Amino acid sequence: MTFEVKILGSNSAVAQHGRHPTSQLVNIHDKYFLVDCGEGTQMRMNDFKVKRFKINHIFISHLHGDHYYGLIGVITTFQLLQRLEPLTIYGPPLLEEIIQLQLKAGGTQLNYPLLFVKTQDNHQELLFSDADVEIHSFPLQHRIPTTGFLFVEKSTQRRINGEKTKGLTLLPKDFIDLKEGRDVTLSDGSFFKNDSLTLPPYPPRRYAFCSDTKFLPELRSIIDGVDLLYHEATFMNDAEKRANDTYHSTTGQAAILAEMAGVKHLIVGHFSSKYIELNFLLEEVRQIFPNSDLAIEGATFKVLR
Amino acid sequence: MTFEVKILGSNSAVAQHGRHPTSQLVNIHDKYFLVDCGEGTQMRMNDFKVKRFKINHIFISHLHGDHYYGLIGVITTFQLLQRLEPLTIYGPPLLEEIIQLQLKAGGTQLNYPLLFVKTQDNHQELLFSDADVEIHSFPLQHRIPTTGFLFVEKSTQRRINGEKTKGLTLLPKDFIDLKEGRDVTLSDGSFFKNDSLTLPPYPPRRYAFCSDTKFLPELRSIIDGVDLLYHEATFMNDAEKRANDTYHSTTGQAAILAEMAGVKHLIVGHFSSKYIELNFLLEEVRQIFPNSDLAIEGATFKVLR
Numbered sequence: 001m002t003f004e005v006k007i008l009g010s011n012s013a014v015a016q017h018g019r020h021p022t023s024q025l026v027n028i029h030d031k032y033f034l035v036d037c038g039e040g041t042q043m044r045m046n047d048f049k050v051k052r053f054k055i056n057h058i059f060i061s062h063l064h065g066d067h068y069y070g071l072i073g074v075i076t077t078f079q080l081l082q083r084l085e086p087l088t089i090y091g092p093p094l095l096e097e098i099i100q101l102q103l104k105a106g107g108t109q110l111n112y113p114l115l116f117v118k119t120q121d122n123h124q125e126l127l128f129s130d131a132d133v134e135i136h137s138f139p140l141q142h143r144i145p146t147t148g149f150l151f152v153e154k155s156t157q158r159r160i161n162g163e164k165t166k167g168l169t170l171l172p173k174d175f176i177d178l179k180e181g182r183d184v185t186l187s188d189g190s191f192f193k194n195d196s197l198t199l200p201p202y203p204p205r206r207y208a209f210c211s212d213t214k215f216l217p218e219l220r221s222i223i224d225g226v227d228l229l230y231h232e233a234t235f236m237n238d239a240e241k242r243a244n245d246t247y248h249s250t251t252g253q254a255a256i257l258a259e260m261a262g263v264k265h266l267i268v269g270h271f272s273s274k275y276i277e278l279n280f281l282l283e284e285v286r287q288i289f290p291n292s293d294l295a296i297e298g299a300t301f302k303v304l305r
Numbered sequence: 306m307t308f309e310v311k312i313l314g315s316n317s318a319v320a321q322h323g324r325h326p327t328s329q330l331v332n333i334h335d336k337y338f339l340v341d342c343g344e345g346t347q348m349r350m351n352d353f354k355v356k357r358f359k360i361n362h363i364f365i366s367h368l369h370g371d372h373y374y375g376l377i378g379v380i381t382t383f384q385l386l387q388r389l390e391p392l393t394i395y396g397p398p399l400l401e402e403i404i405q406l407q408l409k410a411g412g413t414q415l416n417y418p419l420l421f422v423k424t425q426d427n428h429q430e431l432l433f434s435d436a437d438v439e440i441h442s443f444p445l446q447h448r449i450p451t452t453g454f455l456f457v458e459k460s461t462q463r464r465i466n467g468e469k470t471k472g473l474t475l476l477p478k479d480f481i482d483l484k485e486g487r488d489v490t491l492s493d494g495s496f497f498k499n500d501s502l503t504l505p506p507y508p509p510r511r512y513a514f515c516s517d518t519k520f521l522p523e524l525r526s527i528i529d530g531v532d533l534l535y536h537e538a539t540f541m542n543d544a545e546k547r548a549n550d551t552y553h554s555t556t557g558q559a560a561i562l563a564e565m566a567g568v569k570h571l572i573v574g575h576f577s578s579k580y581i582e583l584n585f586l587l588e589e590v591r592q593i594f595p596n597s598d599l600a601i602e603g604a605t606f607k608v609l610r
Contacts (some may be wrong), residue, residue: 013382013385014347014382014385014386015347015348016351020348039344039345039347039348039374039375039378040344040345040348042319042320042344043320043325043344043345046320046321060403063407063410063411064411065377065378065381065407065411069344069374069377069378069407070372072374073344073370076370077318077319080318080319082317092410094406094409094410095410097406098403098406098407098410099401101402101403101406102368102370102374102403105368105397105399105400105403105449106368106369106370106449107448107449144410144411144412192460197556230522232499
């Protein structure tokens, strides 16, 4: 079952050096969630051949342009491409007004339902839940209200223990019963307690997206032990004052948080346009947290079992 | 003195086939005017190394996204790049509300003056005038209020007649007097009527931008004899019904208008994404109006004296 994050854009503020503003595609069990949507995201979807109609939910962290100016274009392009499925947008309260005003100005009546869920930056909140995934927002601290997002795979079925079932004749219904945690009586009359033939479900995989934020050690409890953490690292360590002043983080701060929270893999992004080469940023991150990577556009980060 | 149009984007609706939505840079006497500003225009400015701070006036034809979704990004990028010069936006009334709402949502206080001039689609109007150029809007007919724009070079100074001034001793002040139409008494006491030593000014060059519109023969009087006409040709001739239904024009209609109005050079653009190859469109246009070209991105169309 897929659990992966594809980077569509990773620059801060202005598009520069071939890098584009923030957007990511989270794929969990072949369900697509778009996270942030900077200007030109629909062009990045073209470039990376994203099956855009699989996107039914879009999460916007905050209303700085490099995180949402591309949203209206995605919405109206869906209309031009004759989308019919509902689309739900999760974001700060003013987002709905901005989008509706632009639809009105263009005389656009959407043929598909467009729904808005308002986020707030006071406390954690469950935004989305289905059979496969839960998505929570949590407060960050930036110059305007901003949230991160936590993607949690739902605890899935128990796993058949191949060692223990060797030699037994299992019918399809027995597999289903075992996976769903029930005891079974096989066709030959033999009875088995569920846990004698199964292993516990895989632990649910988790991805935390920490968009623009100052260094927030208190995030530790929320992102504790996640499989994959995206954290902004707009500046290098020598620009810590500028990071503080603008409510951004440095490479070192992102790495320290990953280390403190015991995450498994860190990706950093939202690079300042002042950096042409990014390898120096990566070096600084890895000095503290070795299992780190740059959120380079086009890269896909898979969380394997 | 420069008079040229650079194409930054020429696709309709969705970015496709490496083409981007509408935007053009009009350069008259080294003054830059941006005309329409589809999503990603600021990235096109990067690609084509446009000196963006020379842009002080932006003209938006109408509020369909492929003509203005990139404007907010241009405005906020100017802020990030520490612009101080005023910027004036000319466009439909709702445009100011859309931009101001997005600035408010992002907590953005611009450091430079941002001015709005509302356009209307009822009658021709003089929007801008300085020593070098006049810019007029004129009504088009599309699904929402839409205007075209007419750029008219100001009638400039008289030209010194090299034949007639040969052998005369002209001081710098004599040149100025002659160019500005005054008679002169030279240093040797000889008197000359102005028109005995000068030729009339060059005729002012004109560029007409006809954004999205149905075929409008009555435009003829407005664009009569312009040096350069941009006219949309969203569809080929065999899709005339679709053009009519969507208030767009065909290749043939653009060419007929150019022919009727006696323009000197026609460029067509706003190509439907259904066309991958554009040479067939050009063939259809040139069958009726041979001096035609495609508004290919990156192309610059110069109007020479």
